Amino acid sequence: MKKILIATAVAALTVTAALAAGKHAGGHGEEGMAIGxxxxxxxxxxxxxxxMKDKSDGGMVFEPSTIAVRQGxxxxxxxxxxxxxxxxxxxxxxxxxxxxxxxxxxFPEMEHDDPNAIRLxxxxxxxxxxxxxxxxxxSFACLIPxxxxxxxxxxxxVSGK
Numbered sequence: 001m002k003k004i005l006i007a008t009a010v011a012a013l014t015v016t017a018a019l020a021a022g023k024h025a026g027g028h029g030e031e032g033m034a035i036g037x038x039x040x041x042x043x044x045x046x047x048x049x050x051x052m053k054d055k056s057d058g059g060m061v062f063e064p065s066t067i068a069v070r071q072g073x074x075x076x077x078x079x080x081x082x083x084x085x086x087x088x089x090x091x092x093x094x095x096x097x098x099x100x101x102x103x104x105x106x107f108p109e110m111e112h113d114d115p116n117a118i119r120l121x122x123x124x125x126x127x128x129x130x131x132x133x134x135x136x137x138x139s140f141a142c143l144i145p146x147x148x149x150x151x152x153x154x155x156x157x158v159s160g161k
Contacts, residue, residue, distance in 0.1 A: 034093050035138050035156070038115040039129035044076035052120065052142065052152070054083035060147050062089070062140065065154040071135040071161050077128045081120040087147065088112065088119040089128075091140040091156055104143040135160040 051063040060083065069075055081087050090100055090112075104110065112119050118126045135158050142152035 033116060034096075034134055034136070035091055035116065035158070036131050036133035039074045039131045042074045042129075042131055044074045044129055046073075047076040047078055050077055050079050050089065052079060052081040052083055052087035052089070054085065055151075058150065060087070060142065060150040060152040062142075062152060062154050066157065067140070067154065068157045068159065069132050070159050071132060074129065074131045077130060079118055079120060079126045079128075081122055081124050084122050086119060086121050086144060087142045087152065088117060088144055089140055090114070090117040090143055091130075091138060092116055094137070094139040097139045097141050097143070101141070101143045101148055105145055108145045132158045134158065 048064075048067055048069075050067075053061050053063060055061060067077075077089075079089060090097060092100070116128070116130070118128055120126050138156040138158065140154050140156050141148050
């Protein structure tokens with residue numbers, strides 16, 4: 001009986017820790033991310049269209065696969081999922097994207113509520129308004145299990161002012 005109670009407590013703590021992180025990779029707030037923050041009321045300088053696609057060979061891609069912006073720039077990222085299944089777009093440091101990928105592998109049905117991410121069903125459209133605070137090399141990816149490995153990843157380059 002004692003072993004069952006211990007196992008139940010460990011399971012509860014594991015689920016609680018995962019839900020507490022809820023916003024993956026340590027729980028992103030709306031401020032303080034290396035990649036920047038939601039634009040809020042700031043007007044975007046330009047729009048970048050991103051297509052989420054399934055390829056006929058079974059691969060999956062983002063078009064474009066590289067996004068270049070300037071430090072301090074506010075961008076409207078407009079998405080369309082032209083694929084036949086759900087896809088998501090998550091942008092962050094490469095390390096944080098990989099941590100998020102591990103969490104998604106363990107909890108594939110976890111819902112996102114992160115300002116730096118969007119999940120779309122087939123045919124849906126959406127957008128993220130974002131101000132890129134820091135120069136550097138960042139990543140974006142679809143972290144639905146198997147999608148990253150099928151090619152749904154890209155580079156986000158933020159050049160200095």
